[in-house]
Amino acid sequence: MTALSALVRRDIRIALRVGGGALIGVLFFLTVVVLMPFAVGPDLALLSRLGPAILWLGALLASLLTLDRLFMADHDDGSLDLITMSRTPLELACAAKALAHWLAAGLPLIVATPVLGLLLNLDMVATGAVALTLLAGTPALTFTGMIGAALAVTLHRGGLLMAVLVLPLSIPVLIFGVAASQAAIVGPMTFGAPFSILCALSLVSLVIGPFAAAASLRHGLD
Amino acid sequence: MTLIDLANPTRFLALTARVLPWLAGATVILLAVGLYQSALAPDDYQQGATVKIMFIHVPNAWLSMFVWGVMSIASLGTLVWRHPLADVAAKAAAPIGAAFTFLALLTGSLWGRPMWGTYWEWDARLTSVLILFLMYLGLMALWRAVDDPSRAARAAAVLTLVGAINLPIIKFSVDWWNTLHQPASVMRMGGSTLDKSFLIPLLVMAIAFTLLFATLHIAAMRNEILRRRVRSLQMMQASRVAFSSESSAGSRAENASNEAGAA
Amino acid sequence: MSLGPYASFIVTSYAAAALVVAILIGWIVLDYRSQTQRLRELDRSGITRRSGRSAIDTP
């Protein structure tokens, strides 16, 4: 356990220090969401209808943007070699890295959600619903995105290719995340059904993500 | 005293150490007077007591733009005159400007709730201030992203100047965008000539907040100078350690280059 | 002085402004303390500037 908590603490520390990218993700999220009304127009009724979708898209893009370097930095400086060799199973190390990433880059997105809800004319209930679905759904985004980050190391290609690989994987999360928040705002479905599917997706990705990422890293060794 | 005299960080530190208490004192006095006068100011016939929010909102809104102006001049100083303290001034101003812009947005939306019935309206003026706020945050992120301040300085200076040119264009286009979609519901603050009973407290508050900015900015610049001093000393320390352990083997060349790099 | 029906908004505005300014002042003061502290530590470990003066010019 010391090994994993050391890894989590190190990654969070790096993300928050000078040069780390955790807070840039939040800024990106803010900017994307602020841009949306310029595209759809300042009609408040329309904005509050689109609000959950806009917030979810923003969070999806922001978490994808910051995931890019999850393994790449460790690969470039040789840390990944030592992590692979260590007595900690690679799957657990991957999970620890993803957890650290979610704590440093995912949680701030959820904290920023109420402010953005205000800008998109969402009421308290709607904002709460979106924040709750993001809380349940962003781990899934991180843990599926992690697979793409591992592939990026294997293929020596980051950035856009990773986005193309990962975005389709996150479609189910997006569907049920937005569906749950819409259900809470306008109905007619109950909030519970899509929300529990969302939680289930998160749990499944919590298991699959580390294994897939570790497998991809092992095969990409060179 | 000229601008050249201020170019020496040591002299700047010595000078500002003397000026800073006076500046802080003047800020406190003017703020007290301004707050007293705004408390005494009568209610507006249209806005009621919420006009009191204006006394704090308008100075912050004024500063949000004024600070960007200061940063633009500092950026010119970095790029054109290569004044050694220019990028220190620009870097120190950014978080303070962001804080004032945040306050302008916050007090604006707290005023808007009773007046418009909503915290946020995609009104042209509010929206352009929001974009200004995002640009402040982006600038701060740029300063944070690069470890070496002198390398970040030029990039930040270019971005600041582009922002200064771009902000009026953004403002104009947002105006155009906003009126295109929503012509009638935009409520305007200006238009009516302000009564003296509002104007005087507003002016006093504006001057007080400008002084507050000056105080904070100079203090933050001093911190930034000290931070850079710490940084260069730490780099010297790093190379000195190598010196003590490697000098016996006659590897002075490497150390010499290290120290040159640190200086 | 009566603040009318919207007293809470007015009070919140002033309180928020006070809070943000207090945070700014606190940040600057703490930053100054930590930088001078570091300079003093460096000074103590014998690292001085090229001019040979003490790193802390101002008390």
Added chain:
Amino acid sequence: MQLAGRGVVCVRGGREVFSGLDFEATSGEAVAVVGRNGSGKTSLLRLIAGLLIPAGGTIALDGGDAELTLPEQCHYLGHRDALKPALSVAENLSFWADFLGGERLDAAESLATVGLDHAADLPAAFLSAGQRRRLSLARLLTVRRPVWLLDEPTNALDVAGQDMVGGLMREHLARGGLIIAATHAPLGIDSRQLRIGGAV
């Protein structure tokens, strides 16, 4: 304790780097892997470290900890330093000590051994290439591993640093450790030579 490879084949990018390689090293012995550029010195180390998978043959450690795999008993010192510039020297070292686990030495002591104790609180970004190498070596001292795989261990180090590495390696061998080092320069300690890839 004996590390032995039998008929090891290394294929990289579809090209056979070497094949049918036999080698062995016993406790207290250093093996210097020599050969021209591209002969597969680094690849051999990475094969032993489990970072590459051999296309044929076996590599095994006899007499080590039976519960651990070979890579888990190895230290690998590659070309890259595995250091984070944002963290301080001490933070870098203590992270690896915590993460790698096992028997460990006091971190401050090993920093003193490699001559970095005064820089413990400085960010690793301020270190020179030679100092980064020293910090990597401190990792080998802090966490005990019987097998050291060193790729050009004296790279970027000055004469004093090379002497220090020699001393550290002798100490490790005296403690019953085992060293495989890929090198161009003489290793500076008594070692068996393993030549791969034909004549230089």
